[in-house]
Amino acid sequence: xxxxxxxxxxxxxxxxxxxxxxxxxxxxxxxxxxxxxxxxxxxxxxxxxxxxxxxxxxxxxxxxxxxxxxxxxxxxxxxxxxxxxxxxxxxxxxxxxxxxxxxxxxxxxxxxxxxxxxxxxxxxxxxxxxxxxxxxxxxxxxxxxxxxxxxxxxxxxxxxxxxxxxxxxxxxxx
Amino acid sequence: xxxxxxxxxxxxxxxxxxxxxxxxxxxxxxxxxxxxxxxxxxxxxxxxxxxxxxxxxxxxxxxxxxxxxxxxxxxxxxxxxxxxxxxxxxxxxxxxxxxxxxxxxxxxxxxxxxxxxxxxxxxxxxxxxxxxxxxxxxxxxxxxxxxxxxxxxxxxxxxxxxxxxxxxxxxxxxxxxxxxxxxxxxxxxxxxxxxxxxxxxxxxxxxxxxxxxxxxxxxxxxxxxxxxxxxxxxxxxxxxxxxxxxxxxxxxxxxxxxxxxxxxxxxxxxxxxx
Numbered sequence: 001x002x003x004x005x006x007x008x009x010x011x012x013x014x015x016x017x018x019x020x021x022x023x024x025x026x027x028x029x030x031x032x033x034x035x036x037x038x039x040x041x042x043x044x045x046x047x048x049x050x051x052x053x054x055x056x057x058x059x060x061x062x063x064x065x066x067x068x069x070x071x072x073x074x075x076x077x078x079x080x081x082x083x084x085x086x087x088x089x090x091x092x093x094x095x096x097x098x099x100x101x102x103x104x105x106x107x108x109x110x111x112x113x114x115x116x117x118x119x120x121x122x123x124x125x126x127x128x129x130x131x132x133x134x135x136x137x138x139x140x141x142x143x144x145x146x147x148x149x150x151x152x153x154x155x156x157x158x159x160x161x162x163x164x165x166x167x168x169x170x171x172x173x174x
Numbered sequence: 175x176x177x178x179x180x181x182x183x184x185x186x187x188x189x190x191x192x193x194x195x196x197x198x199x200x201x202x203x204x205x206x207x208x209x210x211x212x213x214x215x216x217x218x219x220x221x222x223x224x225x226x227x228x229x230x231x232x233x234x235x236x237x238x239x240x241x242x243x244x245x246x247x248x249x250x251x252x253x254x255x256x257x258x259x260x261x262x263x264x265x266x267x268x269x270x271x272x273x274x275x276x277x278x279x280x281x282x283x284x285x286x287x288x289x290x291x292x293x294x295x296x297x298x299x300x301x302x303x304x305x306x307x308x309x310x311x312x313x314x315x316x317x318x319x320x321x322x323x324x325x326x327x328x329x330x331x332x333x334x335x336x337x338x339x340x341x342x343x344x345x346x347x348x349x350x351x352x353x354x355x356x357x358x359x360x361x362x363x364x365x366x367x368x369x370x371x372x373x374x375x376x377x378x379x380x381x382x383x384x385x386x387x388x389x390x391x392x393x394x395x396x397x398x399x400x401x402x403x404x405x406x407x408x409x410x411x412x413x414x415x416x417x418x419x420x421x422x423x424x425x426x427x428x429x430x431x432x433x434x435x436x437x438x439x440x441x442x443x444x445x446x447x448x
Contacts (some may be wrong), residue, residue, distance in 0.1 A: 001290020002333045002445065003300070005248070006324040007308045017192050 081137040084114050093119065093168055100139040100146075101125070102131040108161065121146065129157040145170060176229055176314055177247035177327065177442060178349035181205055183225070185232035185244075188446055195447045199362040201235035203228035204397065210253030212352040214302070215279045219309050225253040229317035242323045246310055247442050250328050250350025250369070250405075253300040257357070257367035259336075260297055265289050288326070290333050292364050300326055316377065327442045328369070330356045331404055334444030335425060339363065343398045345390055346425075347382075348441045349405030352383065356389040358398070377408065379414045386415070405441030412438075 014022070067083055090112055101107060108124040127133035133154075140146050145168065152163035177184040207227055209221040219225050238244070256274060256428035258343040269285050276281035278301055285301035290296050311321040331348040332355070340346065348355045350372070357367045370385055372378065390398035404413050404425035415422035424438035426447075431437050 002290045002325050002329045004323045005286045005300075005302045005307050006246075007286060007304050007311060008321065015190050020192075040392060133431070170307050 001096075013119045047082065080116050081114055084116075084119060088114075088119050088168055088170055092170070093121070095171070096143070096168075097121075097123075100136060100143055102132055102135045102139065104128040105136050121166045121168055122163065124163050127160045127162070129158070130160055133160045133162060140166070175245045175247065175446065176232065177249075177440075178210060178225075179249045179327070180210055180251075180312060181207070183228040183232050185229075185236050185238075186443075186446065187236055197432070197443075197447060199236050200435055201232045203231045203432060210249075212249045212350070214252055214254065214306070217254065218306055219313055222309075225389070226313050227318045229314055229319070233317060238271070238319060240318045241320055241432055243322045244314060245323040245325065246314060246321055247325050247327050247330055247446075248302065248307065248310055249352060250348070250355065250441070251371065252306050253302045253326055253328075254353075254369045255298050255300040255309070255326070255328055255332075255367065257292060257296060257298050257339065257364060259295060260289075263295070265297055265299075265364065270299050271301065274299060282446070288292075290329050292332075292336060294363060296364070298332055298364075298367065299425075300329055302326065313383055325442075327405075328353075328379075330442040330443070330445035331355075332357070334442075334446075334448055335402070335404070336364070337444075337448055340402060341399050343390070343392075345386060345398055345401045345418065347386060347389075347401055347403050347405075347408075349364060349382075349403065349407050349411070350441060351363065351406045352375075353404075354385065356385060358389055368378030379411060382411055383414055384412070385419065404438060404444065406439060408438045408441075409436060 027155040031058060067079055067086070093112060095112070097107070097110075098155055105125055105127040108126045109122075110124075111122040113122075125136060126131065133156075137149075137151075140149065146166040147169045148165075148167040150165040152165075154160065175186050175188055177186070182205055183203045184200045186197060189198045206224055209224040209228075210218060212218055213221055233242075233244070254277065256277065258273065260269065260273075270287040270289060271282045271285055274284045274285065274287060278285055280303050282301075284304050286304050286307055287299065287301045289299040307324055311324065311378070314321045319389055322379040327350055328348050332346070335346050335348070335357075342359055342361045344359045346357045346359070348357075353369055353371050355367065355369045358365050366389070368389065373381075386401055390401075400423060401415055401420040402423045402425050403415075408424055412422040425438050427442040428435075428437045437443050
């Protein structure tokens, strides 16, 4: 086809190739719309999850702030106990206790009681010799992490099995 | 598609595929002398009833239903195409009208203009008078078809020829019954283009051969590689050229042309079947 010299306005009949291109274009458009819609749905899901996470994080933060406030509030022992639990978890106490046990001694039992003011420890130590036991006591005192030490009955002949009470004081440690 | 020339009306059915168009039907009706006379500014259809009957007969032979749309190809001689470089590639209708205005024998505002691109960067432009185009549209409508696109035979022919470039110093000659267009190729593409009216009374073949020699002249010397011919009288002119020692080619052919059709004798055929 060359230049159109027609004096009338007319809409040309589309050629097969035009129709094919149109069909291809419409298919591509439809596919793009579907992809865009799917992407939008994904985005909304992720946004909702982020929103939920933020809300949850906000609640946790609020709860922690409340606990912190209640920690300083001496009229709320329950809160202080909860804060103690958060601040001095058992693994941390065990980790602090471990360097105080010398070779030739071992912990037989350990009981932790989370009180309103501090964490109470009751431990049973088995020492091969009285010297080893003395070494343990010296290390415990040197660490400064344990206070209000109360020793049980001692039998200083050969192997010793002693029960000992103490308070965990991490803020005073060396 | 309905095509007009001085002595005949052609109707062709063309099926357009993805790569190429295919001729699926053709019909021809002869016009009585004086029924159609191509002119850029005067009435063309001097005996419209006879032209209408010929169009109607062609449509009937092709099995076209009443009101079926048809593209029109108007004959050489109603416009004089011009080859030029559009300034800054501007081929808007107003710019073309301004460029062609001086050569028009009527007001530029009455012109319908169009172009085909001629690589590299040139155009072949033509202007047809609106009232002349409307005559052909009206006659096709009167014959029962609905006119759609309107094209000019020389532009359609050159659209087909430009798709198959010739070497430098070769000539393309497009023969209409009323006018002939001659174009010379150079290394850069089409170099010159001109259109001459044909006159029935003179020795047509000798005159055409002389026009070809003139078109081939550059700097006063005739030198050309070959001539390619399409349109009314192409076969006879090719024989004449060969007899005079010139290499002559026919522009197009069909593997199985419809009966009564000599493809090279139809100037616009190659352009339609591109």
